[in-house]
Amino acid sequence: MRTSFWTSLFDLIVPRRCAICSNRLSPEESLLCADCEAELEKTPFHESPYDNPMARLFWGQFPIEKASAWFYYRPHSDPSKMIYDLKYHGQSLLGEDIGEQLALRHLPTGFFNDIDAIVPIPITCKRQRERGYNQSMQVARGICQVTHLPIFDKVIKRQHFSESQTHQSSTWERRENVRDAFQLIDADKIKGKHLLIIDDIVTTGATVIACGQELAKAEGVKLSVLSIGYTKE
Numbered sequence: 001m002r003t004s005f006w007t008s009l010f011d012l013i014v015p016r017r018c019a020i021c022s023n024r025l026s027p028e029e030s031l032l033c034a035d036c037e038a039e040l041e042k043t044p045f046h047e048s049p050y051d052n053p054m055a056r057l058f059w060g061q062f063p064i065e066k067a068s069a070w071f072y073y074r075p076h077s078d079p080s081k082m083i084y085d086l087k088y089h090g091q092s093l094l095g096e097d098i099g100e101q102l103a104l105r106h107l108p109t110g111f112f113n114d115i116d117a118i119v120p121i122p123i124t125c126k127r128q129r130e131r132g133y134n135q136s137m138q139v140a141r142g143i144c145q146v147t148h149l150p151i152f153d154k155v156i157k158r159q160h161f162s163e164s165q166t167h168q169s170s171t172w173e174r175r176e177n178v179r180d181a182f183q184l185i186d187a188d189k190i191k192g193k194h195l196l197i198i199d200d201i202v203t204t205g206a207t208v209i210a211c212g213q214e215l216a217k218a219e220g221v222k223l224s225v226l227s228i229g230y231t232k233e
Contacts, residue, residue, distance in 0.1 A: 073229030099142020
């Protein structure tokens with residue numbers, strides 16, 4: 001009752017808004033209103049994380065275990081507003097809320113049971129200064145709040161950022177754009193670990209592949225991938 005009272009009081013003073021339609025949330029709703037939650041085209045990947053279209057992107061690229069995403073992503077769709085707000089409109093706390101929802105969706109399936117640590121896809125220092133935060137790190141923090149898995153954000157770094165992946169039209173261009181973009185800086189810390197790579201959107205998987213291949217240079221590493229959205233062809 002106490003939680004319900006204070007939640008209701010806080011909502012009265014500072015109403016929470018749906019991350020998609022911006023309508024006011026009820027005390028029982030989290031992040032999305034019931035209508036947007038019902039309309040969101042969720043992927044079924046959490047039900048078969050070892051073999052699904054997203055996981056297959058990484059087969060033969062690095063030691064992949066499983067992969068999943070929350071919903072199918074389409075640029076300029078209503079749900080894409082969440083991603084734009086997180087990446088370009090300074091709503092860093094939105095990333096933590098999204099991360100919590102990602103974790104809660106995947107927790108019942110045992111997705112996190114054999115994961116040792118979370119590795120958010122790093123961004124360059126320049127991009128970090130411009131944006132003020134790393135969106136993947138914010139999502140990782142939300143996942144951490146639910147799963148209590150440690151975040152390893154100092155084991156790999158982004159060396160350069162040529163151009164946004166959204167400006168690349170082909171798989172080849174995307175992979176060339178991130179070639180040698182990452183550098184492993186603490187192989188000993190991740191030796192023999194099962195790491196969960198966190199990204200915002202997976203399209204061709206080029207960024208995750210470049211990051212995963214660098215992480216895989218550490219002995220005995222296994223990798224899984226979790227993202228907010230997966231771009232459906």
